Amino acid sequence: MSSRSLRLEFGHVVRTVYVVGQELRVNLNSCAPVQSKFFSVKCTDNVQCQILPKVQYGASSVNPLPLGKNTVLLISMNTASAVANESKLSVKFYASKTEVIGNAVLHLTAVEISLDVDADRDGKVERNNPNKASWKWGPNGHGAILLVNCDSESTYSYKQVDHEDNEITKVSDLNDMSKMILRTNGPKTLPDGYKLCLHITQADAECVRVFRNKVSGPSSALKSIYLKLFEKDYPIVLHKRKLGNEVPYLGGNAELVFYVEGLRFPDKDFDGLININLSLLEPITEGIPETPIFTDKVVFRVAPWIMTPNTLNPVVVFVCSVSDNHEFLKSMKELVERSRLKLKVCYQYMNRGDRWMQDEIEFGYIDSPHHKFPVVLDSPRDRELQDFPYEELLGPDFGYVTRHASKEEVSSLDSFGNLEVSPPVTVNGKNYPLGRIIIGVAFPTAENGRNMTKVVQDFLWAQKVQEPIALYSDWLAVGHVDEFMTFVPAPDRKKFRLLLASPDAAYKVFRNLQANGHGTAKMFPGKREEVSVDEILNNEGFRGENVFVQSCIDWNRDVLKKELGLDEEDIIDLPVLFKVIPEEARAVAFYPDMVNMIVLGKNLGIPKPFGPEVNGSCVLEAEVRSLLEPLGLNCTFIDDFASYHQKLGEVHCGSNVRREPFAFRWWNMEL
Structure with missing residues (x-):
């Protein structure tokens, strides 16, 4: 389980998006008023809490506990939220066991986010493979594979290798690319200011491009018809002049399909490995850049000649x-x-x-x-x-x-x-x-x-x-x-x-x-x-x-x-x-x-x-x-x-x- 540090604010309500599978770590002493000696925690049923040094809680704790310099609150959730900010947690601070100073309140929106590839090499993009962020050789190995798109679907008089064109002009070209799927589950929309961003490094951008499928909806049959009719409806997301790009959050239980295109064979200056990252960005305040609060990574290896x-x-x-x-x-x-x-x-x-x-x-x-x-x-x-x-x-x-x-x-x-x-x-x-x-x-x-x-x-x-x-x-x-x-x-x-x-x-x-x-x-x-x-x-x-x-x-x-x-x-x-x-x-x-x-x-x-x-x-x-x-x-x-x-x-x-x-x-x- 990945861990993320979170700061609460005494006397304020903090709102955040929680990614299922994470663990939020809150240092309670850092957000407590100076005179605080004790604290208690209360949360809704779908929020799990744990105190370090280790003390187990149920849904809430009403008996004040001593507040130490390194008292940490661990927060997790098991299921995605149906609506934004539906889950609550509050921490009450005390000057003594009976003297309440005030609260720090947290509103949580839980979402499931997984950037997925065919990490087990069976031709299908499985959900959240634990080995998707690394590559290993051998019959018991793992890691996704990417072809260099070096054939030509061109029907024009001027022929060119497909990867020389930064557009998809024929649906058949998708067969030469590897699927990557963003799977999400959560409320219809993310809270205001939150966004998903796909990003790569400058070095990898010389070796890979990423397109996405605009088509969404429950009917795969309709999608198939749409693909045949609208061959150009695959906007480019990442390339050498665009290292990061916002991608849509579709809401509910949804999948967004990407097509990853290899541009270069392994060579002296390229080991064939490519990393693609998806980050959830959290707003700070207007005019200030968003900061990542969750990143999922996948790894491809370019197939050799x-x-x-x-x-x-x-x-x-x-x-x-x-x-x-x-x-x-x-x-x-x-x-x-x-x-x-x-x-x-x-x-x-x-x-x-x-x-x-x-x-x-x-x-x-x-x-x-x-x-x-x-x-x-x-x-x-x-x-x-x-x-x-x-x-x-x-x-x-x-x-x-x-x-x-x-x-x-x-x-x-x-x-x-x-x-x-x-x-x-x-x-x-x-x-x-x-x-x-x-x-x-x-x-x-x-x-x-x-x-x-x-x-x-x-x-x-x-x-x-x-x-x-x-x-x-x-x-x-x-x-x-x-x-x-x-x-x-x-x-x-x-x-x-x-x-x-x-x-x-x-x-x-x-x-x-x-x-x-x-x-x-x-x-x-x-x-x-x-x-x-x-x-x-x-x-x-x-x-x-x-x-x-x-x-x-x-x-x-x-x-x-x-x-x-x-x-x-x-x-x-x-x-x-x-x-x-x-x-x-x-x-x-x-x-x-x-x-x-x-x-x-x-x-x-x-x-x-x-x-x-x-x-x-x-x-x-x-x-x-x-x-x-x-x-x-x-x-x-x-x-x-x-x-x-x-x-x-x-x-x-x-x-x-x-x-x-x-x-x-x-x-x-x-x-």
């Missing part, structure tokens, strides 16, 4: 159509149809020749107990595809978020082939039920290395639920982690395998070929200048380049084993060779990089390597099939040689997949 790993079910595949990738598109369409998925093609009017769909965007989602929807994270690379996520993806229940950086800060490592996420893992007893984000950065000792820009890294770390892992990828000319690693689903162990590019595995395949008399078999049949297995194995400089590459991958292998809790049995090495570009001292794939694949459930779209053939069969394809098909995976090899590989990318770089969200709800994580 969550990435989806390859092990989640695919929904839609995205690719670009450019002037020279017709055959690639044909193969992708066949793979997508076989997987019974939708294919969305971004045509040249929108992509303007930019084929790298993976590099521009990363798909994720946001989730709350009452609503969830996909959200695309737009890379700061800002090349010709930069308009695609905003113009083509942003819409009703499809959100958009980006982080801006100066052109000087942005490098190839800011493309989202350099942003991946693992499946769920447990590491040294710590559970990551939503997996862990993986990014590529420069080696720790590099003086002029490239790194993912700080604003993007800060954003990813601030989401909390998929704690990032930094790998060393700057050794690659393009510098993306998807050039040497990916994940595929598996029926056993951890329910996935980590696939790593492996020059050592490739050399093993080629040495076996040579040992079996196939040293003259050649790479790249019909694609470019052919090179034999013998030539590859006899090239010591080329071998040295791949020793370097293998050492870089092994560094990352050890990091991934440690950070994802993997054993060697959880890792499959795919045979891939690299070459180092002398002027850059960085590596690119020598032949199509089979790790850079698209994963559509059990169907894999793998870059066709154009390896040496034995009896009409590509030995590299055969090796990969032997490694992956025992896991129940279907390998389809796609020719991306001219349209992607020779432009330093592969199948994964040129495609993207929106996937189903996790069944696991992020707020149930133990952090």
